[in-house]
Amino acid sequence: MRFIPIFLTVMLFSAANAYSSDEKSVATDSATGGTEIEALEAKWSGLYGARDLEGIMALMARNSVLIMPGSSPIVGTEGIRHATETMLASSDSVSWKSEFAYIAPSGEMAYDYGRALTKSADGAVIEGYYLVVWVKEDGEWKVAADMFN
Numbered sequence: 001m002r003f004i005p006i007f008l009t010v011m012l013f014s015a016a017n018a019y020s021s022d023e024k025s026v027a028t029d030s031a032t033g034g035t036e037i038e039a040l041e042a043k044w045s046g047l048y049g050a051r052d053l054e055g056i057m058a059l060m061a062r063n064s065v066l067i068m069p070g071s072s073p074i075v076g077t078e079g080i081r082h083a084t085e086t087m088l089a090s091s092d093s094v095s096w097k098s099e100f101a102y103i104a105p106s107g108e109m110a111y112d113y114g115r116a117l118t119k120s121a122d123g124a125v126i127e128g129y130y131l132v133v134w135v136k137e138d139g140e141w142k143v144a145a146d147m148f149n
Contacts, residue, residue, distance in 0.1 A: 034101030037112045037134055040141055041098040049095060051088045057081055061135055061142035069149055091121040096130055096148075110134040110141065116148055 040059070047055040057077060066074040066083055074083050087094075094116065101112035111133045118126040130148035134141045 034103060034110075034112070037101035037103065037110050037141065038098040040134070041096065041101075041112060041114065041132070044143075045094075045096050048088070049093070053081070053084060053088060056084055059143050061137050061144045064143050065145045067145070067147040093119040108136045109144075 044056065044059055047059075057080070060077050060080055062077065063075070064077060064080055066080045068074070068083070071083075074080055096116035097114050098112045099114040101110060103110040111131065113129065113131045116128045116130050118128070120126070128149045130146070132143055132147075133145040135144040136142075
């Protein structure tokens with residue numbers, strides 16, 4: 001529970017920075033560093049499609065939080081591992097693509113958002129959105145928070 005107020009504060013701070021009056025610097029940050037985050041999202045989506053649990057878990061920060069529809073926040077890698085195993089066991093096909101990525105000037109935190117597509121075994125297609133907060137942990141980008149609908 002301690003992580004949620006911090007997460008919301010970070011998101012508000014990041015959003016304020018992203019929509020500051022200096023739009024040129026935001027575009028520059030996104031254009032130069034955002035591609036790294038977008039590439040990580042593409043990798044993560046591919047790992048999910050391949051049902052590679054260990055690869056997915058390697059992207060998670062030590063204190064990650066997962067917020068899914070109809071569920072309380074899941075904090076920590078053990079709970080996220082269990083939730084991910086459950087999702088991977090379904091016959092649904094899920095993929096996503098980043099539409100925007102922003103890296104804070106400090107280079108220690110980033111976020112991105114984009115569209116997700118779920119195709120169920122019965123042929124139903126559900127389009128949704130996601131928001132991910134990334135942090136540098138031991139010099140590598142890791143998922144601090146993942147939220148989707």
